[in-house]
Amino acid sequence: MNEDLTATGALVRFALRRDRVKLPIWIGAIGLGMLYAVSALPTVYSTPAERQVRAGLMDSPAAKMMSGPGYGLDNYTLGAMITNEMVLYLAIPAAMMSIFLITRHTRAEEETGRAELIRSAVVGRHAATTAALIVAVIANVGVALLTALAMLSGDLPATDSFAVGAGIGLTGLSFAGIAVVTTQLTEHSRAASSLAMAAVGAAFLLRAIGDVSQPGGTLLSWLSPLAWTQQARPFVDLRGWPLLLSIAVLVVTVVIGYAVSVRRDVGAGLLPPRLGRADAAPSLSTPFGLAVRQQRVSFIGWAIGLFVFAVPMGSLSDSVVDAVADNPQLGEVFTASGQDPVDAFYSTMALFFALLVGAFAVISVLRLRSEERTGHTEAALATSVDRRRWFFAWLGFTTLASAALLVISGLGIGLGAVSGAAGPGTIAELTVGTLAFLPAVMVVAGVAAALFGVRPSASALAWIVVGYAVFFGMFGALLDLPDWVTDLSPFAHTTAAPLANLPVVPLLILTGLAAALAVIGSTTFRHRDIETT
Structure with a gap:
């Protein structure tokens, strides 16, 4: 031994x-x-x-x-x-x-x-x-x-x-x-x-x-x-x-x-690894198809996990009503933000799942770093594939997959809520409300993409943004923090319920910021050397 x-x-x-x-x-x-x-x-x-x-x-x-x-x-x-x-x-x-x-x-x-x-x-x-x-x-x-x-x-x-x-x-x-x-x-x-x-x-x-x-x-x-x-x-x-x-x-x-x-x-x-096909599928002839193939198992796992978790979470909305009815002081805590207690509960649940999707987005973008280290990027760029096309193919998959995961999470919360006393319209409202966090998720992905373009080894620092958003998003109200501290999180500018209170201007600003970060990542990636191990 x-x-x-x-x-x-x-x-x-x-x-x-x-x-x-x-x-x-x-x-x-x-x-x-x-x-x-x-x-x-x-x-x-x-x-x-x-x-x-x-x-x-x-x-x-x-x-x-x-x-x-x-x-x-x-x-x-x-x-x-x-x-x-x-x-x-x-x-x-x-x-x-x-x-x-x-x-x-x-x-x-x-x-x-x-x-x-x-x-x-x-x-x-x-x-x-x-x-x-x-x-x-x-x-x-x-x-x-x-x-x-x-x-x-x-x-x-x-x-x-x-x-x-x-x-x-x-x-x-x-x-x-x-x-x-x-x-x-x-x-x-x-x-x-x-x-x-x-x-x-x-x-x-x-x-x-x-x-x-x-x-x-x-x-x-x-x-x-x-x-x-x-x-x-x-x-x-x-x-x-x-x-x-x-x-x-x-x-x-x-x-x-x-x-x-x-x-x-x-x-x-x-x-043992599963034997592959003798010939590659036509979808693998494009960078986007390769991104989908490389991350499809991860996406399916996240989708199943989020949905299975979201349904029981949504079903707890009835308990919030009962708790507020039994404890008036508790009702004051829930309504401090100006929201109805149930709406406040839905917004918190949507935020929680949006933060999880933000973690997925970072993992997805960091696959660019993995592809580069293993030499796959160098091999792909040796063909007629343009660097910007390669970069935005992977970032495009991250965007679509994140949107799908937000929809699945909102759908799960809505179905759970309807299993209680909520009306059927809650499903559509929560699905759209949870999807409204997509700009915030893409800001997080954009930070990872920009860091990858500037210096691949620094791309993991995007986890700091996720950690900050999780801590101050979930515990900011508990710790009675100044508004500017929580406002630094991209997730602090969206509320899932009710839809009438959805802030349009902040969402547009976040979308523009995410696009700007993606352009920075694409530009810097285009002008630096490819790093391999």
Whole structure:
């Protein structure tokens, strides 16, 4: 076994060297998210009465689906508020960081051929995977410490604070273990990441359904690694054993990953690739057809996931009416924006799904970078294909796919709402209202496209825009932020319901901004050298 781990230390140092910028950004962003919440929430909810009004909101089915089971609502302290409303949305980025880290240092290295080159030296079979896991442990320990220290800065109990930090870090590591398995199954890094991210989506859905079904969650909740930190009940009735479940998942998945790795060749996956056609389809003769072919599986997966998630979310609109009727103070919270409570709920749901589609748009645009690194772009441009045609073909697919996903999301919310007491016209209204977020989504895609044109290695910085929009879009009202802070997000200038309040001028401005960013990306891409690995 020691021979299998030869040169692990060297690979750890190499991985840390490569990720010397990415990992501090990930870790710092998660830590700063917790620090901001700890700093802002006591100002916004400074009295027990104000916190209890917030607790009434969090006791609704919609809030439980979005945030968690809601422990400690009868005495809503700052610690309970953070655990209920923030932990889930910090654990998900920790999971994403871990998945991308494992995939980047294992399957991506095999796909590009670097792993075979390294393995030709004195390097053990399991050294790369072990090195990636060690780096993942280092990164998640950093996340755990920063989030715990952020909570300590708010004078919260130390034991519970470190339990929350450990829970977020262990959640990240549990999905690192899942990524170890998915990287063994397929020969492509993109597919391995997609499978692991699908596990994150499934975990969120299981937790959401389980937490809504009954107080404290059901068995479905316990099947989700995203639920275990909240199930430890920090700041309410701390119990540490649920956190051990994340360690168990890590151990089991790593053992499975190592066992599977010895059953395949370097560069190959356990699942054999499907044989293709003898002749290419006519659609592949165009850049747009190639873009569709390369991303169709990803698009179908996103479409199914968003629709399945949107229908139950829309069905919760009745619970908002009941909650407002039972709690007049809660009604004041909902109507603070001037909207009817149900319209406010629909707008929030549409915003949530638009943010998810924004993430898809960035992933889709970043495929341009992947095509360039693998040499596909260079091969295509060696023919009569113009650079601008190549660029706008991929960006055109992103636009059409994003529009379709927004329509599917709005349709799902509308169908869910109609299953309750909403009228049939709600379906069309929510479909159009959700589609109104397309200009905002395309601004995010335009940022990624412009960065790709200027410097491909910087294109991933577009995730900062998505992260900013998610955090301030979902928590801006909670933290009572100045308008200019939330207005920096392109998603802050659209409301899905009612359609009569749809802001036309901001949508036109966002559309123009997205077009300008696309032109910048196209122009700079046209005049720079093609980069390959």
